[in-house]
Amino acid sequence: MILWPWSRMRGVLSCRQAARAIQSYLDGEADDVTGSAVVAHLEVCRQCGMKAATYESIKDALGRQSSPVEPEVVTRLAAFVDELVHSGTPEEPGTP
Amino acid sequence: MHDVPATSPRVRSPRTAAGQTDPADHERSRTDPADHEAFTRLVTPELDVLYRVARTLVHRPADAEDLVQDTLVRAYRAIGTFDGSHPRAWLLTIMRNTEINRNRRRRPVLLHDADMVRGVSDPGTEGQPEESLVGGAFERAVVRAVAALPERHAQVMTLVDIDGLRYAEAAEALGVPIGTVMSRLHRARAQVRRRLTAEGLAPRGGTS
Numbered sequence: 001m002i003l004w005p006w007s008r009m010r011g012v013l014s015c016r017q018a019a020r021a022i023q024s025y026l027d028g029e030a031d032d033v034t035g036s037a038v039v040a041h042l043e044v045c046r047q048c049g050m051k052a053a054t055y056e057s058i059k060d061a062l063g064r065q066s067s068p069v070e071p072e073v074v075t076r077l078a079a080f081v082d083e084l085v086h087s088g089t090p091e092e093p094g095t096p
Numbered sequence: 097m098h099d100v101p102a103t104s105p106r107v108r109s110p111r112t113a114a115g116q117t118d119p120a121d122h123e124r125s126r127t128d129p130a131d132h133e134a135f136t137r138l139v140t141p142e143l144d145v146l147y148r149v150a151r152t153l154v155h156r157p158a159d160a161e162d163l164v165q166d167t168l169v170r171a172y173r174a175i176g177t178f179d180g181s182h183p184r185a186w187l188l189t190i191m192r193n194t195e196i197n198r199n200r201r202r203r204p205v206l207l208h209d210a211d212m213v214r215g216v217s218d219p220g221t222e223g224q225p226e227e228s229l230v231g232g233a234f235e236r237a238v239v240r241a242v243a244a245l246p247e248r249h250a251q252v253m254t255l256v257d258i259d260g261l262r263y264a265e266a267a268e269a270l271g272v273p274i275g276t277v278m279s280r281l282h283r284a285r286a287q288v289r290r291r292l293t294a295e296g297l298a299p300r301g302g303t304s
Contacts, residue, residue: 019282019286020278020282023285027256029262050300054289054293054298054299055285057298058238061234062238062239062253062254062258063257063260066258066259066260069144069147073147074143074147078140081135081136081168082136084168084172
């Protein structure tokens with residue numbers, strides 16, 4: 001959770017302040033006070049509202065690019081962990 | 097996205113994977129049974145995210161599984177010194193250092209294809225259903241715009257927007273402060289938005 005310096009400023013953001021806070025808000029990283037300030041700003045600022053909508057679309061588009069990790073990869077890595085804890089790793093040179 | 101081969105051709109044993117290490121990581125080379133259990137319990141839920149992040153960090157997608165394995169070996173050696181809190185952050189820090197050392201050993205680093213570096217690739221147009229053309233065009237433009245970003249900006253967007261990391265986790269993976277993650281993310285997204293606007297795919301706006 002990101003605490004912004006204007007969190008105590010009763011929620012009034014300039015467009016420049018809003019520009020960064022919007023991104024943290026869309027990422028779910030803004031504190032509640034900042035989130036409320038962003039929402040309040042977007043309700044009255046059409047320009048920032050359009051930008052926020054674009055940022056949200058960009059984030060959604062990239063989120064759809066996320067492909068699941070192939071189950072066999074996770075299975076192999078889990079087997080690797082199992083082998084690691086049971087057979088260990090080689091001693092390093094100079095390790096007692 | 098993440099056009100990674102389903103399987104790495106190099107499935108290594110821990111003994112093979114452990115071949116390249118840094119003396120600084122050798123807090124332990126053997127652990128007791130309690131540590132075995134703790135290690136398995138800590139890392140197993142993180143294997144998926146470790147692999148996702150590895151796909152973003154490595155220059156060649158085929159190296160992602162190797163990077164995770166090397167990370168696991170280093171983590172296993174250090175489990176005795178880990179306090180048990182925030183295992184994902186701990187593992188991401190180890191992964192970042194492991195990748196730095198792997199690159200150092202590999203010098204000179206070969207220049208790589210943009211789509212391989214960022215873990216993003218143009219989804220292309222073949223097989224796109226006609227009815228999804230508008231959405232598909234936007235998505236492809238976003239992917240192209242991210243691929244055109246400087247690597248450090250593309251990486252942070254990939255880690256947060258595709259791999260789903262929190263800012264703090266992305267900061268661990270990249271070895272930078274959270275403020276740097278936020279700053280890079282802000283610049284990267286603004287650049288992507290400007291490109292989309294120039295292509296007529298997003299409305300014009302004011303500052304950044």
